[in-house]
Amino acid sequence: MKFFIWDFDGTLYDTYPMILPAVMKVLVKNHVEAPERDVYRMLKEFSSKKVAETYDLDFAAFTEDLHTFENADQREPLPFEGMAETLAEIQAQGGRQFIMTHRMADDTKRLLALHGLEGYFEEIVGPERNFARKPDPEAINYLVDKYQMPKNQTVMIGDRFMDVLAGNAAGIASCFFDNEQLLNDVPADFVCRSPKEILTLLEK
Incomplete structure (x- = not known):
């Protein structure tokens, strides 16, 4: 190659140590209870779009909130x-x-x-x-x-x-x-x- x-x-x-907590915060904001392990597997197997679809959340709003929580995390991957x-x-x-x-x-x-x-x-x-x-x-x-x-x-x-x-x-x-x-x-x-x-x- x-x-x-x-x-x-x-x-x-x-980057997942920063992405996963941010995704979980978006779910909490939307009153969604989901096992962290299941969400992580969904992210790895599919994408954040799949997470939003699974819990019937608007993907554009989900993405905006995700970026907000990610940016608030001061850790750098x-x-x-x-x-x-x-x-x-x-x-x-x-x-x-x-x-x-x-x-x-x-x-x-x-x-x-x-x-x-x-x-x-x-x-x-x-x-x-x-x-x-x-x-x-x-x-x-x-x-x-x-x-x-x-x-x-x-x-x-x-x-x-x-x-x-x-x-x-x-x-x-x-x-x-x-x-x-x-x-x-x-x-x-x-x-x-x-x-x-x-x-x-x-x-x-």
Whole structure:
């Protein structure tokens, strides 16, 4: 593989310690009682949109409240241990790297810059581009077309079903980042359980 399209939350950075409490606060605000473990699994298996739909909440309002609670959390998420070294090695071996995320691109760049990682990525595609949300492959197709990525040398890496499904739908390889071993039967071409293991994709 030469072209690496990364998800951000839960793949490059361990953001769930900030996201999950914020989601739970949104549910409490809307008088919804839900087990935290069930909500976490829903986030990992699907997305925040699925949480809103499950509890019959308006997704736009849910998202606005979620961002409010996230922004109130003064903790900054960290990249997964070993991720910086993996990004550097991919670049050193001629790999090209991109991000496709539901997080706003400016905030993604800010977090990357805090740890000196912004220089590893040629482009970040966030929701402000108004592409269809994952698992729709529209954003991947945009990157593939713009950078003339050979599909047999391109991989989508993410920690959720939607990342894998988006890669599959775009006709590129998919890699499930399974650091927690929480989900089963994910239809990915590759499964990697650590940042270091992702380096094996350079040989695929």
